[in-house]
Amino acid sequence: MLQRIQSLFLGIVVIAMLATSFFPIWSETNPESGEYNQISALYYKHIPTTDAPVEHTGFPYAIIGILTFASATVAFIAITKYKNRMLQMKLGLLNSLLMLVALGCILWFTYQGEAKWMPEIRGGYQIGLFMPAIAVLCNSLANRFIRRDEKLVRSVDRIR
Numbered sequence: 395m396l397q398r399i400q401s402l403f404l405g406i407v408v409i410a411m412l413a414t415s416f417f418p419i420w421s422e423t424n425p426e427s428g429e430y431n432q433i434s435a436l437y438y439k440h441i442p443t444t445d446a447p448v449e450h451t452g453f454p455y456a457i458i459g460i461l462t463f464a465s466a467t468v469a470f471i472a473i474t475k476y477k478n479r480m481l482q483m484k485l486g487l488l489n490s491l492l493m494l495v496a497l498g499c500i501l502w503f504t505y506q507g508e509a510k511w512m513p514e515i516r517g518g519y520q521i522g523l524f525m526p527a528i529a530v531l532c533n534s535l536a537n538r539f540i541r542r543d544e545k546l547v548r549s550v551d552r553i554r
Contacts, residue, residue, distance in 0.1 A: 398543070400482075403536035404473045407489065410529035411466040414496070414522050415459050420504040422517030431511045433503055435459040435522060440511075455503060461496035465489055465529070472536075479544045486537040490530065497526045 414435055421432040430441040436459040438451040472485040500523060508517050 398476065398539070400536040400539040400543075401473050401476065403532040403539070404469045406532040407469040407493075407529045407536070408466045408473075410525040410532065411462045411469065411493070411496075414525040414529075415462045415466075417522035417525065418520040419458070419500055419522035420507060420517050420519055422508075422512055422515050424512055424515055429512065431507060431517070433507055435462050435500075438503075438507070458496055458499050458503070461492055461499065462526070465492040465496060468492060469529075469533070479540055479547070482540050483537060483544070486533055486540065489533050490537075493526050493530050493533065497530070500526065 416435070419433045419435060421430070423430045428441070428443050430439075432439045433455060436452065436456055438455045440449040440451070442449070468485055468489045472482050472489065475481050475485065504517070504519070504523070
């Protein structure tokens with residue numbers, strides 16, 4: 395049944411992981427020269443000065459995008475598998491793993507970017523960093539409610 399609370403939480407996971415793919419994760423700006431660095435889930439963007447052309451680097455930053463799209467896909471599949479709660483729990487576990495790897499990659503790339511590009515200027519975390527954390531929380535809540543439904547069904551089966 396798609397009206398269960400875990401479907402709502404899994405829907406939030408899908409939205410949050412897709413939002414991670416499109417919002418910036420980390421950025422820093424040098425106020426003196428206008429130099430700008432930004433990490434997104436799909437690329438790294440560098441603007442050397444205000445008049446210079448924008449430089450985009452896809453690899454290895456696209457790994458984050460691949461993981462976020464995979465996580466959103468797994469969450470969507472888990473929503474549609476509402477009749478098979480055991481499979482839903484396994485998909486939730488896989489999704490937790492994907493999201494934690496994505497969050498680890500995000501933290502690693504931002505740490506590397508902070509140290510490499512302009513170490514004297516402190517960069518700022520953007521909304522794209524917080525979306526996977528929200529998704530992990532919603533995914534764990536969805537798994538908890540799926541487990542609760544499974545226990546309820548098993549207890550009713552024992553009564554029959």
